Amino acid sequence: MSIVYSHNTPDMDADVIHRFLSEHSTWSVGIPRETVEKAMENSLCFGVFLNDQQVGFARVITDRATFANLVDVFVLPEHRGKGLAKGLMNEVMMHPDLQGLRRFTLATSDMHPLYRQFGFTDLAKPCTFMEIYRPDIYRS
Secondary structure (H helix, E strand, O other), rough: OOOOEEEOOOOOHHHHHHHHHHHHOOOOOOOOOOHHHHHHHOOOEEEEEEEEEEEEEEEEEEOOOEEEEEEEEEEOHHHHHOOHHHHHHHHHHHHHHHHOEEEEEEEEOOHHHHHHHOOOOOOOHHOOOOOOOOOOOOOO
16 A cells, blocks of 8 residues: 655646535535636645545645645545544645744634644634635535
8 A cells, every 4th residue: 555645736636626525525515626626726735645546635725924724624535544634734734835834724623633733723812813604605
């Protein structure tokens, strides 16, 4: 079994990523393929590959100087429980463009224990954050 982590966007399998996000994620069901591709083009992308097949993904939206937001993190269900998400997070956190940032954020409904291992905590000042949230934007 060969496990490879990559942060080279051309290595990413857009079919696997789009299929998971649009059909199986809890956050972007129905997202158009074009939207996924545009998001990938404008972000740092990270993939987990098992025997040359993509089985995990993470995307970081960042200015590479002061701020980053971690999104779209997943490992395909049949490959969970093998430490791949932890390995993927190691790759994200060690990336040279993500060092020395003032703020690194993410939103999760259930993976708090994983992210806490990498230094993520609850918001220090939640009253300072605002958002426009459209959870059903991709559903027709």
